[in-house]
Amino acid sequence: MSTPLKNPADLVARLELVEPERVLLVDTPVELSGLIERARPASRTTLGADGDALRSVKEKFDAILVWREDRGGSRAVFDAALKRLEAGGAIWVVTAL
Numbered sequence: 001m002s003t004p005l006k007n008p009a010d011l012v013a014r015l016e017l018v019e020p021e022r023v024l025l026v027d028t029p030v031e032l033s034g035l036i037e038r039a040r041p042a043s044r045t046t047l048g049a050d051g052d053a054l055r056s057v058k059e060k061f062d063a064i065l066v067w068r069e070d071r072g073g074s075r076a077v078f079d080a081a082l083k084r085l086e087a088g089g090a091i092w093v094v095t096a097l
């Protein structure tokens with residue numbers, strides 16, 4: 001049984017994804033991507049990307065959230081995401097067990 005969040009925007013703040021200038025969302029569920037985008041100021045960059053297509057992303061990001069429901073290929077996706085992280089940036093990784 002899942003417990004709904006009392007204030008979903010709190011999740012975005014707890015992950016510290018509101019303030020960074022540029023955020024990359026990798027393979028995140030549509031609902032989570034929307035929640036993050038709505039919580040962030042419109043003037044800040046929020047980019048969604050497929051883990052398999054990270055090579056096409058050339059920019060660097062201040063924060064990255066990687067969501068992997070399938071552990072296969074997770075290391076390669078993590079390594080590709082890490083290459084797009086600005087020095088001093090934060091990366092969050094969610095993987096299936």
